[in-house]
Amino acid sequence: MNPQFLIDGLLTGSMIGLGAIGVTLTYSILRFSNFAHGDLMAWGTYATLLIVGAITALFGKVAPFSPLSFGWPLMLALALAMVVTGGLALLLDRILFSRLRAKGQMIIVVMASFGASMALRNMLEFLFTSRPAYFSRAIQIAMPVGFGLRITPDQIALLILTAVLVTLVHLIMTRSRIGREMRAVSQNPALARVAGIDVARVVRFTWLIGGALACVAGVMIGVLVQIRPLMGFDMLLPIFAAAILGGIGSVPGAVLGGLIIGLSEAAAVQIVGAEWRAAVAFLILMAVLFIRPIGLFGVKER
Template identity: 45%
Template structure:
């Protein structure tokens, strides 16, 4: 039983980690808590649904499902397209709202505007796709039995694998690419980075693109392994913040570990407290972290 909870915790933690990376970067580099970040997961998931409709129409000659998974090449293509579309959405929001507010108003105004945008985005989903849950595929999948009587679905294994690949790629990007180095520079000190010839506006746009793409992937993976509903992102606000704060703003591996801790503690909590109180667990984590280590486990003191 414990092993099953741990397996479930790692899997849901992987989705949280993908979402939290973007949130953590926004908190560090754009310097505000973006309450609308989790809505990008919702939009990513629904964009995936739209593109899946297109790609399936063209996907006949690619053959059916890949191996044991419930999906084929069309879903992978939809995943990439959804990341692009969600990035465009994030850039539009940045240009229309956050960029303007960032110039004049205080940064709490941006937090507040992100509140409004979250509400707008969430209800637009209801308006366009309706309030009821939707699934990418209605096919039944057989669970794989792992040692210790742990059951996982093939799609969940894919989720975990893809998360690891993406985190490693992002690590390499941050470490070696010019843009990645510029991003780290801006997150340390935007003025100094600007003086050294870094195009800060460009870096900010990269932060949005990376955050939105990872959010889209997380959203599609959530849709694949759970379901699509308009409150998908809303329910993840506290887990994402818990993971980002736990890891320390701006820390890539911090966000990943934070995501895993959140996923594990949510799933293990049902052994102690009633399941109906599970959504409060990330909040308790946030309180504990902020009380004892306000800068997160891996964050640097400012």
């Protein structure tokens, strides 16, 4: 087997892991599986694409940071689009999810997220058509890094970005006030209120983080592969599988789950062929559900 699958797997795993953090947080704090999460990824990517376009229109063509394929416009656009995507998630919660949540039937919220997913995705298809788009057409040369592995500068940059973001989220969850409050709400929402925690604020923050990370994951796919309305929805199964494999509610678990699934997918592509990639996540999901449904770092629910 060609060891290059390690690099491919690490990259796919990063995208899945970033998505899975959002899913695992919404699940543990809001108690529902958000089927629209993949579409937040796609919306974030298209938002980034639009902002890059606007910057180029304002400042003319900007030279990329050599040897990367992108320059400061993409970075600025990504930062802005993370806020936009977080805002979109908040808006969805305000007009749809929070109202259904108030009725107390969580599975109805899941259904609504499925409906919202359809609407969001097809809205993108309406606005941008299903033709793929790209951040850059430039072709990058992969550098050899030893052991027969090759990696492009873009890939290195995005892996570092993922590592930074994951560390940041982990620190927020374990060290900061809002992180403690998020853990408290996920463990016992009623007691959290009694302890003076503003649950509505925690919910808003959860959507912001989830949306922002979804945007980053989407842009990674956009930079390394291509931009399509379906790009997020196609990631949904691996993302859910990673969140469950890692143990619902665990941020390190979501990332580890993402990496395991990413590596397995990359290995499967070499062994059985790329067309069967999507089945890997499903097999892992079924195995987890049969053997250890609480996942690697999960805790039995009360």
